[in-house]
Amino acid sequence: MACWLYEGILLFAVALVAALVFSVVTQMRHALQYREALAVFVALAMGAYCTWCWHKGQTLPMRTWRIAIVDRHGQRLTLGRAATRYVYCSIWLLPPLALARGAQLTRWEIAVVCAGWIAFWALLSRFHPQRQFWHDAMAGTRLVSASPSK
Numbered sequence: 383m384a385c386w387l388y389e390g391i392l393l394f395a396v397a398l399v400a401a402l403v404f405s406v407v408t409q410m411r412h413a414l415q416y417r418e419a420l421a422v423f424v425a426l427a428m429g430a431y432c433t434w435c436w437h438k439g440q441t442l443p444m445r446t447w448r449i450a451i452v453d454r455h456g457q458r459l460t461l462g463r464a465a466t467r468y469v470y471c472s473i474w475l476l477p478p479l480a481l482a483r484g485a486q487l488t489r490w491e492i493a494v495v496c497a498g499w500i501a502f503w504a505l506l507s508r509f510h511p512q513r514q515f516w517h518d519a520m521a522g523t524r525l526v527s528a529s530p531s532k
Contacts, residue, residue: 383504388443393428400427429468436464440528450528463522470517474503 404423408416435441436451436459444450451467453459459467478499482492507515518524 385443385447385449388446389441392442393431396428396431397424400424429465432468432471433461433464436467436523437461445528448528448530450526451523452526454522454524456526459523467517467521467523470521473517474500 401420401424404410404416404420408419410416410420432441435444439450439452439458451459453463475496478492478495481487482495487495504515507513510516510519512519512524514524
């Protein structure tokens, strides 16, 4: 999970740069202008970052924690499989955010719902035969220990 938190910091930077590019290109004058389009653009930018890095075998945090990602057969991921994994990774956040949007929850309530869902989804990995996260099982990927870089 430490790798996951480190990844979140890098994804925040990716989202920040993507939002800057979007706002300059669209000449946004107000924070709520084109809000939905901005969200889609940021999600696509983060998807491009994750897909490219997973296709290469590791993101920077994965390299730091000596974790690699491979397919079921131990081979490097194709771009398509890496993109599929990114889509399945949305299970970590989309269900609670969809619930929060429909229920008109406050920010603190959204935070609690998201934290509860993330904990629940993480605990479900205990029920997988190889103890891997379900998004990896569905995408046909797995995390493995990587040898130290020289």
